[in-house]
Amino acid sequence: MGSSSLHVLKGINFNIQEGELVAIMGSSGSGKSTLLNILGMLDVADEGEYILDDIPIKNLNETKAANYRNKFLGFVFQSFNLINYKSALENVSLPLYYQKIPRKERQAIALHYLESVGLKDWATHLPSELSGGQKQRVAIARAMASRPKVLLADEPTGALDTKTSYEVMDLIQKINQEGKTILVVTHELDIAKMCKRIVQLKDGVIIKDENINQVLASEHV
């Protein structure tokens, strides 16, 4: 939207296999959020190609991007971004509403995902009645509910204390173990170490890309 454009990413080339848990690290301004936004089809790259599940993502108009986001991607944000007047259950069922799944069915699915993040008893609560960790778990349940191919988490633990952060990472690891591909943008090393691979960005280029030995979050909880 800004009138002055800035070249943030300067040539990024990498592949992520199905089932990976990748941390994208870097200090602020390194381009990690921009990368995630492009992957999330919230933003578009000036050039280059992006292939998701063998489908080239290009020439997106808003409607097409919305449909792809709905089908392929689940988002987890630093500031949770739950709709504050909707209950936890309604928040989780919202992506399903845009998939035009009938009401009863989508509530059943939403409840199932809330249960999987341990918040079944909180289904009727509003976000304002939940703690930060609970909100993020609702957000994760919401991201999962549409059964996306990839889960994109932008600083998922940024607004949480250490203990809660580890709980959330524990949840993310569990989801990954069930086979979901997950990208986590973070600038915290301990969080990054809980992933299976770290891609380090600096000034718009990848300076390091390595597989690591995953630290299990459950050991810290």
Add this chain to the structure above:
Amino acid sequence: MFNKDRWIEIFETIGKNKLRTFLSGFTVALGIFIFIILFGLGNGLKNTFQEFFLDDASNVIYLQPGKTSMPYKGFKSNREIEFKNEDMEDIKENFPMFTEYVTPRITRSALVRYKNENNSYTTRAVAPGHQFVEKTILMKGRYINQIDLDKKTKNAVIGRLVAKDLFKSEDPIGKYINLGETAFKVIGVFQDDGGDNEERFIFIPYTTRQLIEKNNDKIGQIIITFPKEIGHVGAIAFEKTLKKYFKNKKSIDPEDPNGIFIRNPTDNLRDTQSFAIGLQIIVSFVGLGTLIAGIIGISNIMVFVVKERTKELGIRKALGATPKSVIQMILQESVFITTISGYIGLFLGIIVLENIGLKLEEYFIKNPYIDLGTSIAATIILILFGAIAGYIPAKRASSIKPIVALRDE
């Protein structure tokens, strides 16, 4: 358009954002309410005005016989002129294009009695067309008709106040009253907006009056209504021609100022009508102004509502809402709210107007009203502009990239 799931979503949103719903609804309801009240009061003012000036039909010419003041064609001056039945026939025959109704009016006063009640009233012996001349409104029964004329029946149509004086709470229809020496059957009761005096008249067939008065053929005044389409100029021309015709027929000196008097209310009417038009313009202007103020109010609220929802819309888009579905949601919600509250405002406004009725008569506002067409049109305009006012920011919000909307913290 109808999608149950979408409606449920909208109802949930409305139910959980009561302040926002209230604000936009209140603006619309208030706008419509004020529009209806002001427009209605303006109409009330017009009512009073019309009552003052426009009681009787405005397209009427009164012919009144008098006495000549000049000798002419061998007749002496100071001769009394009289109208007869044939004069009416002649008018109908000679001026068919200029006459709607022609009626005589023979005015007599009479002592009227029913049981133990009696009083003196003015009787007018007339033809059926007289009803349209005086804009007589029948409350009960019927007016004098052609059969009454042909059979010279002793039927009478009495004013509301005559009925009240003589019959109290009794139903006068079918009862007999004594009119002078003759018994008349009451066949109708009328009211008239011209005031109390007008409601103390009694109408009878003019042929009956002639029969009572020794079967003569005198008819007193002649009253003619002309088609409004001939306009002011046409009316004046008609009046002149008529005068000339009768002066010739009755052998009156064309220069004689007396002999025949013709009264044509169109002369005064032109001034009063331009005043009425002025009033109408003011009323319309007030209405239009209120409506514009309402539209501006709605637009502001809609801009505010969409602004407030920017983040929510960003979230929805990140979760897969298409721009179309975002716009649709905002519009459907706003149109729903404005429609409901618009009709609440409409309803309340009409109720208030109904209740005012005659209470503001001393301020020259009588029976304020608004016709349903105008009020519904105003409501629809407000809803329409509310939708347009909502569409523009909704369109913009829907095209903002979700990432920008979400950053807006």
